Amino acid sequence: MLEIVSDKSWELLEKCPILNEYDIVKARQIVREFAKKEGMGIVDQTRITTAVSELFRNMFSYASGGEVLIEKGIIEEKPTLIITCIDKGPGIDNIELAMTDGYTSGGGMGYGLPGAKRLVDRFEISSELNKGTTVRVMKWK
Amino acid sequence: MEANTEIKNAKARIEHIEDVLSSVAAGELELRIESDIEDDLTGVEQAINLLIDDLTHELKKSLKMKQEMEEKLHKIQDQQKTILQQQEDLMELSSPVSKVWDNILILPVIGTLDSQRTQIMMENLLQKIVTTGCTTAILDITGVPTVDTQVANHLLKTVTAARLLGAECIVSGISPAIAQTIVHLGINLSQILTKATLQDAMIYSMKKNEQLVDGKVKTNYVDLDDN
Ligand SMILES: Nc1ncnc2c1ncn2[C@@H]1O[C@H](COP(=O)(O)OP(=O)(O)OP(=O)(O)O)[C@@H](O)[C@H]1O
Ligand SMILES: [Mg+2]
Numbered sequence: 001m002l003e004i005v006s007d008k009s010w011e012l013l014e015k016c017p018i019l020n021e022y023d024i025v026k027a028r029q030i031v032r033e034f035a036k037k038e039g040m041g042i043v044d045q046t047r048i049t050t051a052v053s054e055l056f057r058n059m060f061s062y063a064s065g066g067e068v069l070i071e072k073g074i075i076e077e078k079p080t081l082i083i084t085c086i087d088k089g090p091g092i093d094n095i096e097l098a099m100t101d102g103y104t105s106g107g108g109m110g111y112g113l114p115g116a117k118r119l120v121d122r123f124e125i126s127s128e129l130n131k132g133t134t135v136r137v138m139k140w141k
Numbered sequence: 142m143e144a145n146t147e148i149k150n151a152k153a154r155i156e157h158i159e160d161v162l163s164s165v166a167a168g169e170l171e172l173r174i175e176s177d178i179e180d181d182l183t184g185v186e187q188a189i190n191l192l193i194d195d196l197t198h199e200l201k202k203s204l205k206m207k208q209e210m211e212e213k214l215h216k217i218q219d220q221q222k223t224i225l226q227q228q229e230d231l232m233e234l235s236s237p238v239s240k241v242w243d244n245i246l247i248l249p250v251i252g253t254l255d256s257q258r259t260q261i262m263m264e265n266l267l268q269k270i271v272t273t274g275c276t277t278a279i280l281d282i283t284g285v286p287t288v289d290t291q292v293a294n295h296l297l298k299t300v301t302a303a304r305l306l307g308a309e310c311i312v313s314g315i316s317p318a319i320a321q322t323i324v325h326l327g328i329n330l331s332q333i334l335t336k337a338t339l340q341d342a343m344i345y346s347m348k349k350n351e352q353l354v355d356g357k358v359k360t361n362y363v364d365l366d367d368n
Contacts, residue, residue: 021255028287046287046318050326053289101327109290115326 004126004134010073010082018085019065024056027068031083034070038081040141048081048139051119054112055085055135061106063089063133075122078140088132095127148182158189170197238269238278245346246275246308247339251284259295266299270308277346278303281339283314293328300333309334309349313342 013034016027031052035045052068059066066087073082092098099117104110113135117123122138148154154176164172173193174186238248248266252258266278280299285292300310313336315323323330336342347353 021257025253025255032286042316043318043321046316046322047325049287050289050322053287054326057289057291109294109328111290111327115290115328118325118327119322 004084004124004136006071006084007073010071012069012071014070016068016070017065018056018059018068021060023065024053024060027056028053031070031081034072034081035139038072038079038141040081040139044139044141047119048083048137051116051137051139052083052085054116055083055137058112058135059085059087059089059133061108063087066132075138075140080121080138080140082136082138084134084136086132086134091129091131091133092125092127093129095125099125148180149178151182154178154182154186158186161193162189165193165196170200238265240269240273240275241343242347243352244275244277244350245343246270246273246278247281247343248278249281249284249339253287254285254292254295256291256295259292259299263295263299263302267302267306270303270306276308277350278308278310279339279342279346280310280312281314281342282312283316283339285314285319288315288319288323290326290328293323293326293330296333297330311336311342311346313337313339 014030016023016030018024018027028049032045032049035048040048056068066085066089069082069084069086071082071084073080075082097103099113100110101114102110113125116135116137120137120139122136124136125133126135127133157176158174161172161174170193173190176183176186238246241247246266246269248262250262254262266280269275270278280296282288282296288296296312300312303310311334312330315335315337336345344353347358352359
């Protein structure tokens with residue numbers, strides 16, 4: 001399993017809990033604001049906002065919520081926005097399957113995870129059954 | 142001076158002190174120890190009275206604070222209720238379906254589409270399709286900042302439900318940034334008829350209804366459902 005490690009040089013910009021649908025909208029808006037502040041254009045803003053929207057909604061739907069860390073750091077020499085979604089939900093049994101286009105265990109479209117991966121520059125996922133799931137996405141300018 | 146060290150009525154006075162103390166403890170804060178006699182016990186009685194004064198003062202202060210806190214809490218709760226009510230009102234208001242032309246309904250969607258709002262929006266639209274008999278509905282999403290898989294799913298469902306009621310839905314107002322994002326997400330919206338702008342959707346609908354021929358608006362248009 002892929003281990004997700006944080007870098008000490010990253011700057012924590014904001015921590016948001018995701019407990020209800022309203023939190024999803026709020027956290028999503030905060031991410032968009034930071035993307036704007038980092039000088040991202042409207043396309044990149046939309047991409048990162050949509051990607052995190054998928055992750056936040058998954059946390060809310062499958063893990064009854066979780067926590068989001070919004071950080072800023074240098075990745076491959078580029079200033080990068082790093083968003084980490086941590087939940088203590090049921091975990092994902094088969095990550096490869098969950099990352100497949102069109103796979104859903106609920107009534108979704110099954111494009112959330114694979115779609116989010118395509119929308120960002122870097123995507124990391126780690127999950128342990130009955131422990132929880134952590135997904136991290138990164139987007140640079 | 143033996144008389145001075147003697148305490149008069151000692152038993153009765155101590156009982157009185159006990160009475161006053163237990164009454165004060167029970168909340169009768171105005172009570173004080175009373176005595177006409179002056180001797181060694183008087184100092185103790187006065188000290189106790191002073192203590193009760195202090196205690197009463199503190200108690201009254203904290204009671205007042207508690208009251209103020211409760212009032213504030215009530216105010217906040219009221220405000221919260223108002224906000225919730227306003228949110229609900231806004232939700233209803235922000236999905237107004239209107240018949241803008243014979244046979245054409247427009248639903249401008251503004252803001253974020255959570256599942257509750259989408260539900261209301263869908264119900265409003267389907268209801269209006271039934272009551273007006275319109276066979277064209279334009280869903281304009283210019284005002285929706287984020288289209289994720291859930292919103293796309295809701296749009297697909299709304300369009301499908303409208304189709305079952307005999308109406309064609311056109312989705313307009315997908316910005317270039319959102320169009321790119323939808324493509325990367327991988328969602329297939331090809332089942333939905335889309336137009337870049339509300340105006341494009343309007344022109345398309347009027348042409349389809351033969352309300353617009355050779356760039357001219359036909360005024361003698363007869364509602365399709367009337368034949
Ligand atoms: N945080 C999570 N905890 C537990 N299971 C998850 C989590 N995130 C995703 N999953 C599982 O992975 C599956 C795929 O997720 P994905 O977001 O790709 O699709 P979906 O949520 O089912 O549908 P969509 O996102 O398209 O509406 C989900 O159906 C769910 O079973
Ligand atoms: Mg999902």
